[in-house]
Amino acid sequence: MARPRASQSPKAALPMPRPPRPLPPPLPVALLERPLDYLMAEHHRHRSYLAGLRYAATQAEIQRDQAVRLHAFLASELPLHWADEEQDLFPILRRLALPEDGLAEVLARLSEDHAMNEALVRAIDQGLSTILNADHDPVPLERRLCGMMLTYSTREGRHLAVENAVVLAIAGVRLRKAELHGLSAAMKARREAFHVADA
Numbered sequence: 001m002a003r004p005r006a007s008q009s010p011k012a013a014l015p016m017p018r019p020p021r022p023l024p025p026p027l028p029v030a031l032l033e034r035p036l037d038y039l040m041a042e043h044h045r046h047r048s049y050l051a052g053l054r055y056a057a058t059q060a061e062i063q064r065d066q067a068v069r070l071h072a073f074l075a076s077e078l079p080l081h082w083a084d085e086e087q088d089l090f091p092i093l094r095r096l097a098l099p100e101d102g103l104a105e106v107l108a109r110l111s112e113d114h115a116m117n118e119a120l121v122r123a124i125d126q127g128l129s130t131i132l133n134a135d136h137d138p139v140p141l142e143r144r145l146c147g148m149m150l151t152y153s154t155r156e157g158r159h160l161a162v163e164n165a166v167v168l169a170i171a172g173v174r175l176r177k178a179e180l181h182g183l184s185a186a187m188k189a190r191r192e193a194f195h196v197a198d199a
Contacts, residue, residue: 023069023070024045035084035180035183036172050156053153056070057147060141061138062139084186085110087190096174103167116155124152
């Protein structure tokens with residue numbers, strides 16, 4: 001009787017991940033006039049950065065220019081986005097949402113996600129920042145850093161799905177012209193203050 005063929009190793013059986021698309025630049029400032037569209041577009045943009053983190057983690061190495069862009073995103077752009085939600089959008093929704101919207105628990109869980117992911121993002125960014133000036137390219141990544149990158153990208157992917165399908169959908173119904181104008185103004189002011197402080 002013929003002997004069964006040895007099965008391939010798990011690593012060989014897995015398809016090679018495709019390199020992600022180039023990381024998109026920051027959104028145009030003009031889109032802040034439509035704050036809910038801006039937040040939705042920012043979520044779409046974030047998915048490209050999550051793909052970049054996943055790919056680098058699965059390869060256990062990263063191109064230096066990719067590390068620079070991911071560092072800028074994690075250190076500067078992501079905190080601005082979280083502030084848009086925690087300081088402006090979520091409080092408005094807590095005030096305007098109806099009981100049947102069922103948003104109270106959803107927003108509480110999303111705020112917990114932000115708090116939990118903050119430390120993880122800080123650790124990932126610290127790991128990336130140590131390799132920005134490496135004298136070789138690509139730069140190998142430590143296993144612990146790869147694990148954190150995969151954990152965060154998975155968590156944040158689920159988080160964004162809830163925000164898109166639930167939070168922004170309800171915001172589109174509940175926010176009136178005055179609230180949208182206020183949200184837009186707050187998001188603009190936050191970015192202007194950041195750029196002044198960063199100058």
